């Protein structure tokens with residue numbers, strides 16, 4: 600019994616001691632003092648507050664932050680634009696290419712004229728060489744006749760002098776007196792100049808519009824492009840790419856849409872943007888003459904609402920020779936061509952097509968394409984062209 604009483608007392612004592620240890624600290628346990636409020640972090644600092652209270656976390660660097668994803672181009676779009684070469688510097692470079700590709704004509708003529716005897720047979724060979732170079736029969740006969748007379752009158756066979764005479768006659772055959780300037784200036788009454796570019800698909804029409812846009816941009820002109828070649832969707836894409844490269848907007852329509860409506864929209868956009876010039880690319884399929892006339896006539900009429908179209912440029916591929924002349928004839932009946940662009944002169948050993956086509960249409964070659972490079976379009980200059988031909 601005593602043992603039981605002792606155990607009970609011991610249990611009671613242990614319970615009291617444990618309870619005391621558990622209760623006392625709990626009663627004493629109070630919340631830790633609140634950290635001081637930090638001006639600038641926990642509340643807006645007032646006068647007299649120490650704003651240099653150190654922050655509670657280390658300062659994060661830019662690398663530690665999760666930055667939002669960049670939308671759009673990382674650089675300003677203008678930084679991506681190409682700077683077209685100035686036209687003035689082009690001709691020398693292009694001349695080299697021309698003289699390389701066409702050296703056969705110049706070299707052939709000079710070799711013939713340097714022969715010991717300039718007999719009938721030699722003059723016939725000179726004629727054949729010029730005709731093979733696409734100069735055309737009548738212009739060739741006229742040229743050779745004049746040259747023969749001058750060589751006889753001169754009475755000399757000095758190669759340099761004969762070469763100088765040949766140069767003069769070739770330049771004369773290219774009608775250097777023709778006005779080859781491009782009318783691309785904004786009109787005083789506040790409307791943009793309008794340039795309509797026509798030609799058979801594949802002649803380099805779209806490429807020429809793109810290159811011409813670059814020429815104009817290099818001259819600080821504000822340009823708007825109209826992709827009225829709705830026949831081939833890729834043509835509009837191609838033109839848009841050309842424009843984008845130099846910051847020129849392109850107005851386009853749905854594939855197979857009305858080319859005249861695209862031309863209208865392009866002119867409207869150009870007028871609203873106060874552009875200097877609107878360049879309009881066309882499809883000009885040669886499916887038949889009536890269809891071509893209808894299509895180009897409609898496009899031209901729409902563009903003429905504000906005033907006459909400033910330039911109608913016919914693009915011809917120099918490598919197609921006589922075929923180019925047939926195209927020239929058909930197009931000139933459909934629209935009043937004001938200038939010719941002869942492309943791919945770099946791809947032909949000929950060059951006489953310039954003479955033939957000017958004669959055919961009575962309008963000047965104003966521009967020549969001398970390669971696939973973006974700035975391989977040069978103003979046509981008879982003297983420089985003949986120098987390149989003669990090497």
Ligand SMILES: Nc1nc2c(ncn2[C@@H]2O[C@H](COP(=O)(O)OP(=O)(O)OP(=O)(O)O)[C@@H](O)[C@H]2O)c(=O)[nH]1
Pocket residue numbers: 798799800801802803804805806807828831834881882942943944945946967968969970971975
């Ligand atoms: N070598 C050379 N190639 C050229 C020249 N001009 C254009 N080309 C090339 O000729 C091909 C046809 O050019 P495009 O501009 O597409 O011809 P297009 O007449 O507009 O034809 P569509 O767009 O179908 O109407 C392209 O591969 C051009 O790079 C040039 O002066 N020299």
